[in-house]
Amino acid sequence: MNEALMVSNIILWVVVLALVVALVALARQVGILYERVAPIGALMMDSGPKVGDEAPAFDLVDLAGQAVSLGKPADRSTLLFFLSPSCPVCKKLVPILGSISRSEAAWLRIVFASDGEPAQHAELQRKAGLAGFPYVLSTELGMTYRIGKLPYAVLIDDAGRIGAKGLVNSREQIESLFAAKELGVASVQEFIDQKARA
Amino acid sequence: MSLALPCDPAVTSIAAAALSVIFLLAAWHKLRDIDSFESAAAAYRLLPAAWIRPFARLLPALEAVAGMGLLFAAIREHAAWLALGLLFVMTGAVAINLARGIRDIDCGCGSAPIPLSPFLVARNLVLAGGLIVAMQASAPRALHWLDYVTVAGGTLALLGLYAAGNELLATHTRAQEARNHA
Numbered sequence: 001m002n003e004a005l006m007v008s009n010i011i012l013w014v015v016v017l018a019l020v021v022a023l024v025a026l027a028r029q030v031g032i033l034y035e036r037v038a039p040i041g042a043l044m045m046d047s048g049p050k051v052g053d054e055a056p057a058f059d060l061v062d063l064a065g066q067a068v069s070l071g072k073p074a075d076r077s078t079l080l081f082f083l084s085p086s087c088p089v090c091k092k093l094v095p096i097l098g099s100i101s102r103s104e105a106a107w108l109r110i111v112f113a114s115d116g117e118p119a120q121h122a123e124l125q126r127k128a129g130l131a132g133f134p135y136v137l138s139t140e141l142g143m144t145y146r147i148g149k150l151p152y153a154v155l156i157d158d159a160g161r162i163g164a165k166g167l168v169n170s171r172e173q174i175e176s177l178f179a180a181k182e183l184g185v186a187s188v189q190e191f192i193d194q195k196a197r198a
Numbered sequence: 199m200s201l202a203l204p205c206d207p208a209v210t211s212i213a214a215a216a217l218s219v220i221f222l223l224a225a226w227h228k229l230r231d232i233d234s235f236e237s238a239a240a241a242y243r244l245l246p247a248a249w250i251r252p253f254a255r256l257l258p259a260l261e262a263v264a265g266m267g268l269l270f271a272a273i274r275e276h277a278a279w280l281a282l283g284l285l286f287v288m289t290g291a292v293a294i295n296l297a298r299g300i301r302d303i304d305c306g307c308g309s310a311p312i313p314l315s316p317f318l319v320a321r322n323l324v325l326a327g328g329l330i331v332a333m334q335a336s337a338p339r340a341l342h343w344l345d346y347v348t349v350a351g352g353t354l355a356l357l358g359l360y361a362a363g364n365e366l367l368a369t370h371t372r373a374q375e376a377r378n379h380a
Binding site: 006085 | 233234236240247250300302303344347348351354355358359361362366368372373
């Protein structure tokens, strides 16, 4: 009897472990499936002002003391880039934004936005070589756009409307905002949806 | 401190071994990609920016100490208390942000990004329950070889369930989004 229980116990452990391995594999496969169907391009959060709406107007003063106005018709579009000194991905994107600002200078200006201690941001601005760029600190700006994740970018077109916005982690995702604006869709996600419906 | 009820040594060993691996893995994941963990810690918006860097190093280090300590019976109880303290801090941070209505940040648990949700709090409460089991004094009992099979099997099964649970937590929000989208 005792021996029979031992044998059955061991067989049961083998079965339990096999089932757990199968469960982990299934959960992982579901995860991979979601990753595959996940939107490519900058991820857009469904909060804050909507794409196509007029951008909320702001008159701010940047770290260098220059006036910066946002959300008003202008001769160029504005890429509003939200960053923070405690965000490593933001720092990685800064040189990329520098190169984008040079190549797209004809139609685009880049404004850096954050909130917090001016001294810290002045340090970041100096270290990251952002001296020539408008760099504004405004808690209200971040609240208005409902920035929850960084780095976050909002593209405001020359008519003062929000052309595209989203969480950006790479050059491709920043460029996807330009593409989304050109195509007149809120995000690359929406573009894929439109294609799927067509 | 132990509750009056002594537990079976096989049960406390399973809890201690599984939680040890969970804490060591969590520490390793955080230390391996410390930049991401710093961002995650900053996203909780609970600490002044200057504290993020030291905090992002101290927390995984303490996790590793707790995880190692759980393996040794002599200091298991102290390690379990340390682990409970860490869980309390992390779960508190999650709960505060849930109360603030912030969900779409990474929990910074290590491994795959998991958004904040009440399930995360529930998961941590289960871990805390496991720690309380692990810190109980074991009833003295002669160990049979079959006990080692039980401990090995039980530990592996719990770790597998934990991994599957995390995987499902990571996809849970995506599944909801997809449902709302359709």
